[in-house]
Amino acid sequence: MTATVAATKALVVCDGAGRTFGSGPTAIVAIHGVTCRIEPGQRVALTGPSGSGKSTLLHLMAGLDHPTVGSITWPAIGSRMQLRPGPVAVIFQGPSLLPALDVVENVALPLVLAGADDDDARRRAHIALERLDLDSLGSSLPDELSGGQAQRVAVARALAGSPRLILADEPTGQLDRATGRQVIDTMLDASTHSGAALLVTTHDDTVAENLDERWRMVDGCIVPDMTAVPGGEATCSA
Numbered sequence: 001m002t003a004t005v006a007a008t009k010a011l012v013v014c015d016g017a018g019r020t021f022g023s024g025p026t027a028i029v030a031i032h033g034v035t036c037r038i039e040p041g042q043r044v045a046l047t048g049p050s051g052s053g054k055s056t057l058l059h060l061m062a063g064l065d066h067p068t069v070g071s072i073t074w075p076a077i078g079s080r081m082q083l084r085p086g087p088v089a090v091i092f093q094g095p096s097l098l099p100a101l102d103v104v105e106n107v108a109l110p111l112v113l114a115g116a117d118d119d120d121a122r123r124r125a126h127i128a129l130e131r132l133d134l135d136s137l138g139s140s141l142p143d144e145l146s147g148g149q150a151q152r153v154a155v156a157r158a159l160a161g162s163p164r165l166i167l168a169d170e171p172t173g174q175l176d177r178a179t180g181r182q183v184i185d186t187m188l189d190a191s192t193h194s195g196a197a198l199l200v201t202t203h204d205d206t207v208a209e210n211l212d213e214r215w216r217m218v219d220g221c222i223v224p225d226m227t228a229v230p231g232g233e234a235t236c237s238a
């Protein structure tokens with residue numbers, strides 16, 4: 001364990017990062033000063049009970065939210081503005097596909113937003129879908145998909161931009177165990193294939209067991225976990 005970390009070529013570095021919602025007597029400290037880093041290719045399960053701060057920390061790492069104390073940096077990527085679309089992909093727990101677009105259009109959309117022309121975006125969307133054996137669903141609308149299929153399409157959408165870091169917030173939370181297993185396998189295969197680092201929040205131990213290491217959150221801190229791989233550097237300084 002180390003109390004501070006040097007900003008080398010990690011994908012994301014949290015240095016005493018905390019997040020408090022509100023102020024005064026009703027303030028909620030969701031995250032205390034967390035110090036951790038994710039290196040290229042690292043695959044981490046972030047576990048802990050509901051309300052322990054997993055989503056808040058993931059949102060901070062994704063640059064979707066700002067810490068109220070401490071700092072978050074992305075040394076291997078650049079500034080917050082450079083995170084998306086591209087280097088950092090986020091997968092959410094619930095439905096996230098746009099209902100009016102078919103599967104190919106949903107997967108292609110972030111690429112178009114990143115400046116790709118339509119043909120190139122569609123071509124790359126097809127490649128991502130093929131890699132996950134989802135190409136037969138290309139012209140389906142989200143309403144026509146099962147929960148597991150929709151979540152795997154969301155994984156394909158995340159991969160289409162060739163991310164270096166995939167942040168998945170309870171990606172299996174609304175799926176039955178077998179379907180959840182398929183989604184986790186898909187993410188692990190994708191990370192093995194592309195070398196992308198992976199942080200998956202979950203309160204399901206059977207999901208966490210599939211990742212290389214485990215960080216455990218309790219009351220807004222990352223605490224030592226006896227099952228974690230030795231050498232993990234996540235700490236909480238508050």
Ligand code: ADP
Pocket residue numbers: 021022028029030048049050051052053054055056057
């Ligand atoms: P987890 O993902 O582990 O269930 P969260 O990060 O969602 O935990 O929440 C951590 C704490 O922060 C909880 O007490 C939650 O109620 C609170 N919280 C999260 N988001 C907000 C918000 N936007 N406004 C106020 N409180 C919030």
Ligand code: MG
Pocket residue numbers: 054055056169170
């Ligand atoms: Mg959550």
